[in-house]
Amino acid sequence: MKELIEYILQFGNLNQQQINLITSNVIEIELRKDEYFSEAGKISRQVGFIVEGIVRGCYYNNKGEEITRCFIPENNLVVDYLSFESNSASAAYLQASTDCKLIVFSKQLWDELSLTIVGWDIIKNKMIQKCMYQLFNKNPMISKDATTRYLEFLDNYPSLVNRVALSHIASYLGVTQQSLSRIRKNIR
Structure with a gap:
């Protein structure tokens, strides 16, 4: 949990009460190698923070070939943000390339934090900007x-x-x- 809080605090300040609110409402999950965090054709309903492991983003082209778009290592967010925010079906997969441990925000919690923590939207936007920059800059x-x-x-x-x-x-x-x-x- 310490890694998640350190990650968030790079983007803004939180007091102990706000940190406690976050840590008491996120959940920890494990994904085995090749399991999906989110899948094409389904709506993404969670944002993850990778504590251990590597997640890859992939899709299938029109020839049915699997294409790896990105790798997301430890201490980074993982989310199909377009699907998550627009509440629409994803066009890609987020799959564990190794066994993974993640801390997960549900869609409901992610949205509620905006209503509960002053400045959360600014922190959230900075985190997502970094996530998107890494995705597109390293391709x-x-x-x-x-x-x-x-x-x-x-x-x-x-x-x-x-x-x-x-x-x-x-x-x-x-x-x-x-x-x-x-x-x-x-x-x-």
């Missing part, structure tokens, strides 16, 4: 060659390479698993 540029994309992946996610499936990394980079193996062999 590989397809216009770059595959080796450059892999090297940028290593810079952006140095601790992930040995923790997530190579097939997910290859999908994220837009290359086949065989190409990724060749790239990895050539840069050692």
Whole structure:
């Protein structure tokens, strides 16, 4: 719980009573590797904070191929925010790439905090902005060659390479698993 509060306090101030309100109403959950935090076709009804593990965002393209869009490591929020805020079906999946421990806000709690804690909307908006920035800023540029994309992946996610499936990394980079193996062999 300490990690969540430290994360929130980066974006604004809370007094002890407000912290207690949050910590007494969130729940802790565990996801096993490959379980979903949210699924395409369903409405996202929770915001999570990853205490341990890695979640990946993925979707299926029109050819039925699974595409990894992002990886979300520890000490970050995880949410399909468009689905969550618009109360509409998601187009993507948020799936545990490793066993995960999360602290979860229900939709009801997330909304009630705006009514209960002065300044929560500002804190919430800053947290979501960071979440969105990380999502879109770390997505590989397809216009770059595959080796450059892999090297940028290593810079952006140095601790992930040995923790997530190579097939997910290859999908994220837009290359086949065989190409990724060749790239990895050539840069050692």
